[in-house]
Amino acid sequence: MNKNNIITLTSLLLFVFALISCGGNSSKFEVKGKLDNVTEGYFYAAREIGDSLLVDTVRINAKGEFSFSGTVDTLTFMSLYFNQNTKSTYILVDKGWTVELKGDVLFPDLISVKGGSINDDLTSFKEQNKDMLKSRVEILNVLSEAVEKDSVSGKSFAELKNINFTLSNIAANYVKANPDKIASVMLINTFFKDETSIPRLDENLELLRGEAAVFPLTLDLKRYSAKIKQSTVGTPAPNFTLKDLKGKDVSLIDYRGKYLLLSFISTTCEACDSERKNAVEVYNQLKKDKKNIDFATIVMDTELEPISKNSLDSVKWTLLPDHGGWSAKTVEQYYIREIPYSILISPTGIILERDVSFLDLPKKLDDILSGKSK
Numbered sequence: 001m002n003k004n005n006i007i008t009l010t011s012l013l014l015f016v017f018a019l020i021s022c023g024g025n026s027s028k029f030e031v032k033g034k035l036d037n038v039t040e041g042y043f044y045a046a047r048e049i050g051d052s053l054l055v056d057t058v059r060i061n062a063k064g065e066f067s068f069s070g071t072v073d074t075l076t077f078m079s080l081y082f083n084q085n086t087k088s089t090y091i092l093v094d095k096g097w098t099v100e101l102k103g104d105v106l107f108p109d110l111i112s113v114k115g116g117s118i119n120d121d122l123t124s125f126k127e128q129n130k131d132m133l134k135s136r137v138e139i140l141n142v143l144s145e146a147v148e149k150d151s152v153s154g155k156s157f158a159e160l161k162n163i164n165f166t167l168s169n170i171a172a173n174y175v176k177a178n179p180d181k182i183a184s185v186m187l188i189n190t191f192f193k194d195e196t197s198i199p200r201l202d203e204n205l206e207l208l209r210g211e212a213a214v215f216p217l218t219l220d221l222k223r224y225s226a227k228i229k230q231s232t233v234g235t236p237a238p239n240f241t242l243k244d245l246k247g248k249d250v251s252l253i254d255y256r257g258k259y260l261l262l263s264f265i266s267t268t269c270e271a272c273d274s275e276r277k278n279a280v281e282v283y284n285q286l287k288k289d290k291k292n293i294d295f296a297t298i299v300m301d302t303e304l305e306p307i308s309k310n311s312l313d314s315v316k317w318t319l320l321p322d323h324g325g326w327s328a329k330t331v332e333q334y335y336i337r338e339i340p341y342s343i344l345i346s347p348t349g350i351i352l353e354r355d356v357s358f359l360d361l362p363k364k365l366d367d368i369l370s371g372k373s374k
Contacts, residue, residue, distance in 0.1 A: 029093040032067035033101030035060065035082075035111070043105075044081040047072075047093075071095075075118075075182070077217070082108075092118045092182075109133045121183035129170060136163045167191060172204060180210035185217050193221065195335075195354065198228050231334045233354060237262070237345045238333040242298070242320040245307075250296070250320055256349060259293040259368075261361060263342040264331065266300040267307055272340045278358045280314050291365060292347070298322050298330050300339070 031045070038060050045068065046055045060066040075094045082088065082105040089108040091099055094116060103111035110126055110133055113119040126133060139160045171191040175184040185208065192201040202225055208218060231238055241251040252260075263279070265272035283295050295317035299307060302321040311319070322328040330336075334343060342356040344364065356364065 027071040027073060027095045028069060029072055029095065029097045029099065030067065030069040031078075031091065031093065031099045031101070032065075034064045035066070035101060036064055036104040037083075037106045038064060039083045043083075044085070045078055046081065047076050047078040089113075092116060092186075107134060107137050109137060118182045118186070121178075121181060122186055125171075125174060125183065125187065129167065132163055132167055136160065136167070139163070164191075168197075168200070172200070175204050175207055179207045180212050182212055182215055184208065185212050185215050185221075189217060189221060193224065195228055195232070198225055198232060201225055227332075228335055231343075231351060231354075233351050235351055237343070237349050237351050238330075240330050240333060242322055242330070244318050244320055245312075250318055252345075252349065255294055255296065255345070257292075257347050259291075259347060259352075259365065260345040261293065261295045261342055261356065261358075262334075262345055263295065263297040263340060264300065264334070264336045265297055265340050266325075267305040268301050269339050273308070273310075275340050275358065276311060276314065280316075282358045282361055283317060286362065286365070291362075293365060296320060298328075300328055300331065301325055 041061070042057050042059050043066075044055055045058050046053060048054070056068060056070070058066055058068045070093075072093055072095060075092060077090060078093055079088060079090050087105045087108050089105075089111050091101070091113050093099055097116045099113060099115035099119060101111055101113055105111070110130055112123050112126070114123060139156055143156050143160070168191040171187040174187055178184050184204075188201065188204045191197075192204055194201075201221065205218065205221060205225070208215075212218060229235065237252055239252045241249050244250050252262075265275075279295070286293055297315070297317065297319050299319050299321045303323050304325075307319060307321070322330050324331075326336075341354075342358065343351060344353045344356045344361070346352050352368065353364065
């Protein structure tokens with residue numbers, strides 16, 4: 001091979017390499033935009049890759065401008081977290097997409113996300129319902145401040161319920177008109193992924209067609225629904241067997257013939273400690289009144305921190321440690337996603353109510369026994 005051929009071959013290889021490195025990466029995406037009221041010079045962008053969670057720190061300048069890029073193999077859901085994770089929104093990215101954001105992070109539901117048909121569809125939905133979405137955020141902000149001041153208004157709750165009901169109906173109509181769009185799946189996830197909305201969740205999932213019906217989030221929502229139904233109101237409470245503090249096996253079936261308030265707490269949970277006083281007072285009063293009810297508490301995280309002496313001294317009902325934190329078997333069986341959390345179970349083992357307040361329990365029990373409860 002002569003010198004000219006070597007130069008030509010080298011030039012060709014450099015040209016091919018340049019194409020690959022500069023313009024041939026079809027898996028690349030870009031996200032850019034301008035956002036108001038970001039209180040720090042950065043925010044977080046999180047997405048799942050296989051079984052791992054990839055979190056990028058995205059720099060944003062004083063004008064609210066930012067830009068970042070990456071690579072994906074398929075359509076990917078990405079969560080964005082702002083202002084010390086107090087505000088969040090989501091976008092979708094895919095190979096070759098350029099996604100642009102514009103808006104105010106104080107109103108994350110109204111942030112415009114353009115680029116890619118799904119983002120465009122969802123932004124169109126936001127724009128058509130921007131007044132209600134803005135009102136919802138304003139009410140949530142009022143409620144958040146009221147909770148801190150312990151001055152929550154029933155009126156605000158009623159307004160929020162009405163707005164959510166109206167928005168959910170609009171979302172349902174969108175799904176019915178667009179059963180093959182991935183945007184419909186995203187709206188189902190936003191408005192119907194709730195313990196109290198399982199019938200409507202199932203109803204809307206059944207409407208999906210084409211790529212929307214087999215979208216990964218659709219399958220996740222179906223699994224979510226199936227899991228909730230295992231411990232929803234009106235179904236038999238899942239059985240379990242755990243050892244109490246003396247090493248004795250205790251099963252749910254041991255409480256047959258009595259009402260049972262089954263609670264979930266953690267040894268690392270400050271709110272659980274705060275609620276213990278109310279629980280003890282209500283328990284003592286119910287026992288004094290000879291009500292046919294018992295308490296049992298499943299305690300998470302005892303492998304991290306032992307049960308406190310105050311709990312051992314004041315709690316007179318059965319405490320049942322279950323290891324594994326949020327992955328503990330009973331936590332999964334009863335689909336517990338917050339603590340403290342209590343579930344009322346009938347003498348025949350049927351779940352009567354979820355998320356029961358200790359202070360409300362005496363009246364609920366009286367209503368059940370008098371036949372006033374539904």
